[in-house]
Amino acid sequence: MRRNPITTSYIDENSGVSVALRIAITAEPIPSHVSALDYVIRPALEQGHHITLHAPVMFRREARRRGVEFHGAGTNWTCDPLVQQTASEIWTGLGKARFNRYVFGDLWPEQAEAKARDLLSAWTRARPDLVIAECSDLGAHLAAKVLGLPLLAADNGLGPVLLDLWDTDIAPALLPLYKQYEQDTPVLPRMVTPAPVEWFYPVPPPSARSVRRTVAEFRTVLPGWLDRSPSSSRPLVYVSFGTLTTAMTGLGTVVGSAYREIMAALSAIDCDAIVSAGSLAEHLPSTGPRIKVVEHVPQPALLRHADLFVTHGGRASLLDAVQGTTPVLVMGVLADQPHNAAAFARRGLGRALDLAATRAEIADAITAVLGTPQYAAAMRTADAELSRLPSLDLMDVCRKAGWPPSTGRRSP
Known part of the structure; x- marks a missing residue:
């Protein structure tokens, strides 16, 4: 593929066809997390791809502000007063370590089923070429695996926490859900992170790749x-x-x-x-x-x-x-x-x-x-x-995942 400098889409070297990917980006209901994904949303838009944000309804406005399509998926579970009260009590009474185990080892796996169900329905109707899911969006990881979709996890800052708890808390909690969908043991997908990996990872994971960070244009004014x-x-x-x-x-x-x-x-x-x-x-x-x-x-x-x-x-x-x-x-x-x-x-x-x-x-x-x-x-x-970090090239990601198929699509 080579970059088309006029349309910012991509040209297939074999067919000469301008190609735009259908990219599904997913977010979980933490208020700042769509902003935390701008380093994948903005390059995808600038490269001429079609983006759909699959997220709880609290993010409908955020999708509109960024000029991407929105599709509701999952629930606003972090807004539940009981969840907030329980998490707060654990944090104040038992400390940060127990809070992390509760939130990431209990709450997030519990919510994965509803998110996976919504995404399986949406992606069966309109199959994306690439899924970019928050690294903590466990339901999106499962849905992409069930449907055999290329998947890239976007580190939202929680990557080190997930790695720390994966084997002891998160994967065991997810195992029954994975068995329900006849899938193997849960594995954290390969990730991109918007900073040098060693800045935040004491032991850098071999699957993490650093890419340049960008923010939504309206946040720079x-x-x-x-x-x-x-x-x-x-x-x-x-x-x-x-x-x-x-x-x-x-x-x-x-x-x-x-x-x-x-x-x-x-x-x-x-x-x-x-x-x-x-x-x-x-x-x-x-x-x-x-x-x-x-x-x-x-x-x-x-x-x-x-x-x-x-x-x-x-x-x-x-x-x-x-x-x-x-x-x-x-x-x-x-x-x-x-x-x-x-x-x-x-x-x-x-x-x-x-x-x-x-x-x-x-x-x-x-x-x-x-x-x-x-x-x-x-x-x-x-x-x-x-x-100095390299920019995120979505076509390169797809090529490494086995895309494009034998027949491409013209860029709209």
Whole structure:
């Protein structure tokens, strides 16, 4: 195949036909996870392929914003109050390790059957050429295997957690469902990840491949109300603990306390601050005229203007920081986040603090990062490393999986 520079589709060398793949992309109901998949969605669109997002209905608007077709699959199970309450109680009472085992070893396998059933129905009616599923979308993995579809897992940040729990918790929980569909033992598919593999994997899996990271174009535009005075000499600190932690009642209480400690620390520092707190925003009164509390902002755009990012340490947020060359203060909450915090601190990209840190400890850490140019220099180096990664070529993925078939399709 060779790239057509005008249409951005592909030309089959044998037939001369312009080819567009039908690509099914799947997501699970975590609020930020469609954004976490933009590094596969945007290249697929730019390469002229037809994309359908198969996801719970909570993501219908996200599909529309990206200009892709939407097909409902699975349920909004993370929005269930009982699920949120149970997960929060486990996290607060038994710690992060037991929380991970419950969420990824119990909840996710339990939800796989409904997702697989919906996808089997949809993909039997309209068979895609390639499935790109979140690495944690266990139902999509099964459906693709049953139908013999080429499958690529997109690392959404949870890859290291899944690998850690796969043999002990996840695969055993999935085995009865796989037997129901007469399939072999569950195996985590080969993955692409939008960062150098060694950044987040202590022992890099042989199947993971690093590709260049992109974000949706609308997330790169800074709203007018965020423009600062050109004469302002104060550093800008951006604070966000993501979407999931603020949406879960029990976790929200703990995270709300962390926000308050951070804002109290910021009020004693000569800086401007924007605090993005999702549903908690209405319960967080500003502690000073230089601190603005909002529900949401286009994070990648804002981080290109910020001097420090105080974050929960989700994979996508940390990579937004790298691409904005913004040093971080990471206060990991759950899943992969504490590990990510330690990894970035070791690389000199910022500092890590416990979620229960006091305002005095937070103020000291903020002041230290803002006053140390080496953190920003390390971020610039990391951004250069990120930008050198190869772009994701979907035709190459399909060729390695045995596509195209003997007869291609003309690009629409």
